Amino acid sequence: MGTGIFSLTKKTALITGGGTGIGFGIAQAMINAGANVVITGRNTEKLLEAQKLLGENCKVITFDVTQKSAIPQLIQEIESTIAPIDILVNNAGIHLKKWALDTSDEEFENIIQTNLLSVFSLSKACARKMAGRKNGIILFIGSMAGMFGIDRVSAYGTSKAALTGLMQNLVTEFSAHNIRINTIAPGWIESPMFLSAINSDPERKQKITNRIAMDGFGTVDDVGHAAVFLSSAAARYITGVVLPVDGGASVNF
Template sequence: MADDAFSLAGKLALVTGGGTGIGLGISKALIEAGARVVITGRREAVLQEAVGELGQHAGYLVFDVTNTTAIPELIGEINQKYGEVDILVNNAGIHLKKFSKDTTDEEFAGILQTNLLSVFSLTRECARKMMDRKDGSIIFIGSMAGIFGIDRVAAYGTSKAALTGLMNNLVTEYSPFNVRVNTIAPGWIESPMFLNAINADPARKEKIINRISMPGFGTPEDIGNATVFLCSKAARYITGVVLPVDGGAVVNF
């Protein structure tokens, strides 16, 4: 039945950066589809508030994904406390809006550490158990900046474009073990931070609106629903795709 195909009942999902914005939207959608969810982030108060909103099927661990040497310990704690991870959503990320000529090496490296290197480390650790079980789904959260050029986001855009290369190579290794890796590329998604940023830059706001084919901006729920689909049995034969959830921005002139 169709409902069964989209059900995530019995699955445990790890969502990094799951306490706010897109991460919180993803966590809500996964729980609504029947999964239990563990969220991570750096601010305990934010995580506590999110879990209060998400309900009894959610838990949290305070963790900074840039601390890659501690990731095996994190996954071990999750395995012990909640069970083995069936779904990994690599959502945690940071942004930098700066002309490339003004971006320092340290700033560029910091973006890569959070948006790329931590994703590799988390994926590697979760994939080991998934491969043993011959079942698992891994989601990368990319960006429009990883698909086409956007001014003043050279470091961020590079980190997101690199996720596609990482995904492609992991697909060749993980597919024989029935572990799927896909990327969701959100377009412009409503959040207080995004709306404040574009309202402070009217010219950029107009450019963004003109780029989007469909009316309005996306919502965290849109990204959450795409995540549920890609992690469900309905997408059992889908791996190695970059799925724009962008209202047609990637194809609009």
């Protein structure tokens, strides 16, 4: 249970894509800090598996963030049946690894729909409620691919770079309502999907390893702890920042 200035006791967090990977790590860290969490995702089975591990302070709602017209109803349902949302973590996202010349317009648009447009819709719906309470935290989950160029991720990298622009502009409007917005940019974080991908591409694995200044890859806990900090009173005067959790990869040559 969280104590002191880093505590999230009595806070409720909505975490999209919270059933696996980084979303699950954030959910776990926030629960450990005292929060109640609501995790959403498209796969009910994975959400229920996560709920078993996360315990009684976790609620589950199956939801596809690309169904933007249903987002206000989702937020209303959570606020009226569970609790007001204090923290929104826009974690749900999809990836595409393809050369730009082989990426169709439809594939590009699909990435933008999930990774950017749904984030705006969710943030807007939550901010409407948060503004009335004069309090709220919104987190974006960015990426190294949004900070520098990486081959074969033009659609994904563009969607993550655009989050920074969205954050900066929302800060100018939402700060008047005491809503803070920050972005966490994870580096290369260990997950079954990531390890499987790089182990099948030794050359890319070596390139990544050389880029990271510290030793080894990050963990979902590293991202989770950063999310707890940015959501806590310890970060009360921090808004509009992109915080890399990357072992120095973004500055290392």
